Amino acid sequence: MSISNIWVVLEPTAGGFTTTSLELLTHARTFGGSVAGITWGDGASHAAQAGEYGASTLHDAGNLNGALPGAPVAAAIAALVASAGAPDAILIPTSYDGRDIAGRLSARLDRTLLTNVTGISDNGGLETEHPVFGGTQIVKAKFTSDGPGIIVVRAKSFVAESSGGAAATVSALPSADSGATGSAKIIATHVEEREGPKLEEAAVVVSGGRGLGEAGSYQLISEIAKLLNGAAGASRAIVDAGWVPYSHQVGQTGKTVKPTVYIACGISGATQHMVGMKGSKNIVAINKDPDAPIFQIADFGIVGDVHKVLPALIEALKARN
Amino acid sequence: MNIVVCVKQIPDPAAPQSLESSTHNLNRSGKLILDEADTYGVEMALQLVDKAGTGEVTVVSMGSSSDLAGVRNALAMGAAKAIIVSDDSLRGSDALSTAKVLAAAIRRVNPDLVLAATESSDGYTGTTPVQIAELLGLPSITFAKSVNVDGSLVTVNRQTEAGYDEVTSPLPALVTVTAGVVEPRYASFKGIMAAKSKPVEILTVADLGLDGQVGASGAGQSIVAVEAAEARESGEVVVDDGDGADKIVAFLDSIKVL
Numbered sequence: 001m002s003i004s005n006i007w008v009v010l011e012p013t014a015g016g017f018t019t020t021s022l023e024l025l026t027h028a029r030t031f032g033g034s035v036a037g038i039t040w041g042d043g044a045s046h047a048a049q050a051g052e053y054g055a056s057t058l059h060d061a062g063n064l065n066g067a068l069p070g071a072p073v074a075a076a077i078a079a080l081v082a083s084a085g086a087p088d089a090i091l092i093p094t095s096y097d098g099r100d101i102a103g104r105l106s107a108r109l110d111r112t113l114l115t116n117v118t119g120i121s122d123n124g125g126l127e128t129e130h131p132v133f134g135g136t137q138i139v140k141a142k143f144t145s146d147g148p149g150i151i152v153v154r155a156k157s158f159v160a161e162s163s164g165g166a167a168a169t170v171s172a173l174p175s176a177d178s179g180a181t182g183s184a185k186i187i188a189t190h191v192e193e194r195e196g197p198k199l200e201e202a203a204v205v206v207s208g209g210r211g212l213g214e215a216g217s218y219q220l221i222s223e224i225a226k227l228l229n230g231a232a233g234a235s236r237a238i239v240d241a242g243w244v245p246y247s248h249q250v251g252q253t254g255k256t257v258k259p260t261v262y263i264a265c266g267i268s269g270a271t272q273h274m275v276g277m278k279g280s281k282n283i284v285a286i287n288k289d290p291d292a293p294i295f296q297i298a299d300f301g302i303v304g305d306v307h308k309v310l311p312a313l314i315e316a317l318k319a320r321n
Numbered sequence: 322m323n324i325v326v327c328v329k330q331i332p333d334p335a336a337p338q339s340l341e342s343s344t345h346n347l348n349r350s351g352k353l354i355l356d357e358a359d360t361y362g363v364e365m366a367l368q369l370v371d372k373a374g375t376g377e378v379t380v381v382s383m384g385s386s387s388d389l390a391g392v393r394n395a396l397a398m399g400a401a402k403a404i405i406v407s408d409d410s411l412r413g414s415d416a417l418s419t420a421k422v423l424a425a426a427i428r429r430v431n432p433d434l435v436l437a438a439t440e441s442s443d444g445y446t447g448t449t450p451v452q453i454a455e456l457l458g459l460p461s462i463t464f465a466k467s468v469n470v471d472g473s474l475v476t477v478n479r480q481t482e483a484g485y486d487e488v489t490s491p492l493p494a495l496v497t498v499t500a501g502v503v504e505p506r507y508a509s510f511k512g513i514m515a516a517k518s519k520p521v522e523i524l525t526v527a528d529l530g531l532d533g534q535v536g537a538s539g540a541g542q543s544i545v546a547v548e549a550a551e552a553r554e555s556g557e558v559v560v561d562d563g564d565g566a567d568k569i570v571a572f573l574d575s576i577k578v579l
Contacts, residue, residue, distance in 0.1 A: 018482075068461075068462065068479075068488060070451060070461065070463075071455075071460065071461075074455070095482070096463060096464050096479070096480060096481060096482070099447050099448055099451065099463065100451050100461070100463055102448055102451075103416075103420075103448035103449070103450070103451030103452045103454075103455065104451055104452070104454075104455045106416070106417050106448065106452055106455075107417065107420065107451075107452040107455035107456050108455060110417070111417075111541060112415045112416070112417050112540060112541030112542045113416065113417070113448060114542060115416075115445075115446045115447060115448060116445065116446070116447075127545065131550060132340070132547075133338055135550055136549070136550055136552075137340075137547055137548065137549055137550055138547070138548045138549075138550050139340075139345070139544050139546075139547050140544065140545050140546040140547070140548070141542055141543065141544050141545060142542065142543060142545050143541055143542055144540070144541055144542060144543050145541030145542075152448070179458065180458055180459065180460060180491075181454065181455060181458060181459065181460055181461075182460065183460045183490055183491055184460040184461065184462050184488055184489070184490035184494070185488065185489055185490070186486045186487070186488050187476075187487050187488065187489055188486065188487040189481070189484070189486050189487075190478075190484045190485050190486070190487070191483045191484045192483065192484035192485075203578070204578060228573075228578065228579075236500070239500075239501065240499075240500040240501035241501065242501055245484070246466065246480050246499065247480075247482065247483065247484065252440075252445055253439065253440065253445075253499075260576065260578060261573065261576060261578050263569075271334075272442075278553065281576075282572075282576050282578075283553075284569060284572060284573075286565070286569075290558070290560075295555060295558050296553075296555045297553040297555060298555060298556060298558065299555075299556035299557075299572075300556050300557055300558075300568075300569070300572040301555075301556070301557070301558035301559070302558075302559060302560075302561050302565040302568065302569065303558060303559070303560045303561060304560065304561025304565045305561070308561065308563075308565075309561055309565040309566055309569075310566075312563075312565070312566035312567075313565075313566040313569055313570070315566070316566045316567060316569075316570045317570065320570065320579060
């Protein structure tokens with residue numbers, strides 16, 4: 001079975017598709033077959049970008065009128081499968097809405113899905129890679145049932161590159177009634193302000209964990225991030241504890257980062273966390289426990305108290321500026 | 322207000338984990354505990370039922386019935402009863418099979434609200450709750466930072482990339498909660514004693530009418546290989562003697578970040 005037809009779910013934002021969407025589109029091109037995008041909102045305004053990254057057609061589910069995308073977009077994709085036939089694969093970004101779409105589509109089509117995927121190849125059929133146990137092992141998996149193969153891919157698994165293609169042809173998705181399942185509506189949107197570069201894009205990420213001891217100490221992390229023109233991140237433990245917003249979380253459930261340098265402060269290195277930052281070019285760790293797992297992957301480690309090392313680091317960096 | 326909370330008993334994440342060599346299933350031979358991620362849903366459900374002044378919390382789980390300490394923990398926290406679907410044929414189930422089983426079990430309770438964690442801490446597929454919602458024909462709101470029920474409407478602050486959205490849905494509905502949505506209570510001694518006599522219904526696949534549709538035989542995927550990832554070499558680790566900060570600056574210099 002050759003992989004000749006791939007659909008990619010492209011998540012729209014005001015400034016274009018999400019980076020993960022473009023990464024998937026770029027990778028879908030490498031199979032050499034037909035690549036189509038699936039989006040919602042206002043497809044026409046994104047047709048140029050979809051084409052630039054390799055989609056010849058952009059299927060548009062249209063205005064969702066405030067509904068959460070999961071149910072209506074899955075219903076529209078299922079309707080397209082019914083009318084146009086199933087593609088070999090449907091690639092979906094690992095994101096809040098992406099996981100909703102994937103889960104609903106899987107149940108609608110009665111097809112399994114593969115999640116947390118970081119690699120996709122054609123090895124006598126689709127073969128996917130999944131990091132497990134904090135990324136120490138890679139599981140390779142295949143679909144054993146008929147397609148489409150629904151694949152949910154983690155951010156930064158591939159590098160987004162323009163193909164220089166012409167704008168995609170926009171095609172309205174068949175209307176599909178998602179009934180009661182589509183009745184969850186967004187009534188207000190709140191944006192949490194943050195300064196400096198975005199966590200996923202920063203060349204320097206400084207993250208804090210439980211070792212900071214208290215919420216107030218996170219200020220040290222923010223200050224070092226600012227001095228290094230980087231972004232401040234966090235482990236799940238302190239996000240769960242309510243010290244910092246979820247949007248700062250790095251790890252399995254949070255963001256995947258691959259900065260030039262990742263500075264882990266008071267983070268022990270739970271598998272949850274490691275899978276989100278293990279791809280960093282350099283890793284610096286500061287932890288008072290010499291046996292903390294984070295030291296096993298750190299390029300440079302300081303066994304010490306973050307409450308002493310971080311204030312000193314702030315002074316040293318200020319002296320340099 | 323009747324609420325079902327989907328829970329999972331998992332191998333203790335603090336203990337070393339492995340895959341079984343022949344089946345590639347997660348090795349579950351050790352002691353199982355209630356997934357900490359599920360304790361938030363149990364607590365949320367107990368608070369919502371308390372606030373409504375009527376109804377009860379039912380926990381629903383799929384897995385072994387020989388070690389139910391984790392489920393008993395949810396009952397000790399205050400859930401009224403448990404339904405466990407346990408069947409050897411369910412080993413190696415994929416997320417969709419699991420969702421079919423849990424959906425069929427939930428249907429017997431006919432709840433106003435279904436709560437689940439955003440993902441389990443062992444398999445972290447993260448799609449089972451939404452698959453359940455689709456199978457039950459329910460709306461769903463995932464990644465809840467807060468949950469409020471007012472009459473027949475649930476309102477959720479839902480995590481987004483940039484902050485959060487306020488989302489509403491009519492009941493019945495399914496909501497997945499993030500860790501930290503509430504502070505889970507510890508089971509009291511009284512609760513632990515009471516849990517011993519709370520009803521735990523154990524069902525098989527046949528009881529649910531799902532023979533031949535679920536389990537490893539119904540899984541549309543298989544693991545073809547497990548390989549060691551490229552190891553990351555650990556570098557220099559030094560004990561801070563008051564010069565730790567300077568050494569970090571020197572390292573940042575060496576990689577040209579400064």
